[in-house]
Amino acid sequence: MDRNQSRRQIAAMKQSLFDQGYLDEQFIQLEELQDDANPNFVEEIVTLYYRDSSRLISNIEQAIREKNPLDFNKLDNIMHQFKGSSSSIGAKKVKAESTLFREYCRAGNGEGCIKSFQQLKKEHALLRKKLEAYFQMARQAGPLETACGPK
Amino acid sequence: MTTAGDVFRLNLPQVLEESPSGSPELHVLAVDDSHVDRKVIERLLKISSCKVTVVDSGTRALQYLGLDGEKNSIGFDSVKVNLIMTDYSMPGMTGYELLKKIKQESSIFREIPVVIMSSENILTRIDRCLEEGAEEFLLKPVKLSDVKRVTDFIMKGERKEREKKSHKRRRSDDYSSSPIASPLLKSHPCDSSSPSALSLKKSKL
Numbered sequence: 001m002d003r004n005q006s007r008r009q010i011a012a013m014k015q016s017l018f019d020q021g022y023l024d025e026q027f028i029q030l031e032e033l034q035d036d037a038n039p040n041f042v043e044e045i046v047t048l049y050y051r052d053s054s055r056l057i058s059n060i061e062q063a064i065r066e067k068n069p070l071d072f073n074k075l076d077n078i079m080h081q082f083k084g085s086s087s088s089i090g091a092k093k094v095k096a097e098s099t100l101f102r103e104y105c106r107a108g109n110g111e112g113c114i115k116s117f118q119q120l121k122k123e124h125a126l127l128r129k130k131l132e133a134y135f136q137m138a139r140q141a142g143p144l145e146t147a148c149g150p151k
Numbered sequence: 152m153t154t155a156g157d158v159f160r161l162n163l164p165q166v167l168e169e170s171p172s173g174s175p176e177l178h179v180l181a182v183d184d185s186h187v188d189r190k191v192i193e194r195l196l197k198i199s200s201c202k203v204t205v206v207d208s209g210t211r212a213l214q215y216l217g218l219d220g221e222k223n224s225i226g227f228d229s230v231k232v233n234l235i236m237t238d239y240s241m242p243g244m245t246g247y248e249l250l251k252k253i254k255q256e257s258s259i260f261r262e263i264p265v266v267i268m269s270s271e272n273i274l275t276r277i278d279r280c281l282e283e284g285a286e287e288f289l290l291k292p293v294k295l296s297d298v299k300r301v302t303d304f305i306m307k308g309e310r311k312e313r314e315k316k317s318h319k320r321r322r323s324d325d326y327s328s329s330p331i332a333s334p335l336l337k338s339h340p341c342d343s344s345s346p347s348a349l350s351l352k353k354s355k356l
Contacts, residue, residue, distance in 0.1 A: 026292045033194050033295065041194060049187050080240065084270050085187040088292045 006141040013134055022127055027090030043135045049089045050128055056082045057121060064114065075113065076105040093123045167309050168202060168231060177302055177309070178202045182212045182237035182249065183268070188291070192236060192268075195298040204232075209244030212237070213252060218260060232263055234305050238291075239269035239276065247280060254284040264308075266301055268293055 017023045027042070034041045059078050063071060083098035097120035104112035167175040179201045181192045189205045196203045206212050213219040216230060235253065237246035244252075250265045264286040269276065277288045286305075289297050 029292070029294055030191070033191075033198060038194070045187060045190055048190060052186055081185065084240075084291065085185050087270060088185070088187050088191055090292075 003141060006137065010134070010137050010141055013137065017130060017134070021092050022130060024090045024092040024095075026087065030089065040139075043138075046089055046131055046135070049085050049091075052085055053082055053124065057124065060117060064117070070110045070113065072105040072108055072113075076102055079105065091124075091127055094120065094127060097123055167233065167313070170200070170202070174200075175306075175309075176200055176202050177233040177306055178204070178231055179234045179236060179302070180212060180215060180232045181205045182207075182209060182235065182241070182246065184208060184238065184241040188238065192293065192298075195293065195295055196236075196302070198295060199299050199302045201234075201302055208241060209237070209246065209249035209252075212249055216253075216260060218252070218256065218258075233309060234286075234302070235263055235265045236289075236301075237265065237267060239267050239271075239280070247276075247283065250280060250283050250285055264305055 018027075030042045030045060056078055060075060060082075063074055063078070067074075079098050079102050083095055083102070086094045086098060097116055101113060101116045101120060104110075104116055168178055170176045177200075179196050181189065181196065181203060183189045183192060183205070184207055186207075189207065193203050193205050204215065206215055210219070212235065216232065235249075237249050239246040246267050246269075250267065253263060253265055254261050261284075265284070266287045266289060267280045267285045268289045268291050270291040272290055280288050287301060289301070
């Protein structure tokens with residue numbers, strides 16, 4: 001595959017991540033902070049995010065397992081942190097699920113919490129796969145221009 | 152507005168340091184418990200040509216500034232910080248509590264501008280922070296344009312201070328009385344319209 005072809009593929013991949021709502025404007029903001037001296041900034045941030053957010057997910061899982069009834073306040077606090085960093089990397093769907101989870105917490109709706117948590121974990125894992133594929137392709141092809149952002 | 156205190160503002164924590172290239176740069180202390188957000192704000196500030204120190208809590212911020220009550224040398228050889236940018240929601244000491252502690256200082260440290268960052272757009276929270284003396288309230292995720300705007304504003308303020316000081320030193324031979332009385336400062340070009348802190352604060356509302 002020649003260079004231009006792989007660059008077009010990467011641009012298309014990124015565009016679809018935006019079109020399908022996985023990423024929002026914040027991701028582009030982060031890309032604009034990259035330069036020759038910091039070419040992998042976004043990947044570094046995303047790696048950091050997955051390390052921290054996975055730990056928070058474990059904390060929530062533990063809190064759900066251990067406590068009956070659920071400690072909604074504690075769950076909400078953990079999710080607040082989770083939502084914050086998800087927002088910082090532009091993880092749109094994950095952020096939306098965190099908001100839903102927090103709403104269930106505030107309503108004291110345990111079943112809703114657990115359901116939305118399952119969905120959140122799915123989105124979190126799916127985005128990770130997609131971004132890993134994206135970064136791998138980007139690394140192989142070298143630097144490219146940013147795609148159009150969401151409308 | 153000049154006060155008698157101004158004549159003593161020589162070796163402040165806010166004095167601008169010089170970058171290796173010789174141009175003055177702001178030293179910003181960023182406070183956030185989120186590792187991701189710390190990395191991002193650090194990058195935003197570096198791109199905005201600032202020297203950055205990042206800490207993960209209000210307690211560490213106070214330690215860094217030498218305000219934690221520990222036996223510390225304060226004054227001329229203390230750390231020089233021109234701006235503090237802090238997250239609002241942090242475990243332990245919140246950004247609001249950090250803001251209060253700094254503004255309640257009887258020392259020159261209370262002059263350091265503090266900017267609060269928060270992911271939650273709560274009007275009462277914003278009001279409370281501004282009332283307590285926050286320079287500005289930024290919504291997260293913070294953008295490069297936000298950081299540039301804030302640092303530009305602070306930099307302008309620092310330049311004005313430096314120009315005022317050098318002006319005062321030149322005139323000090325002519326005026327043996329208190330600098331408050333100096334009529335020249337009123338018509339000094341540096342005192343002409345600049346974005347007031349109030350209009351800057353209100354821009355987020």
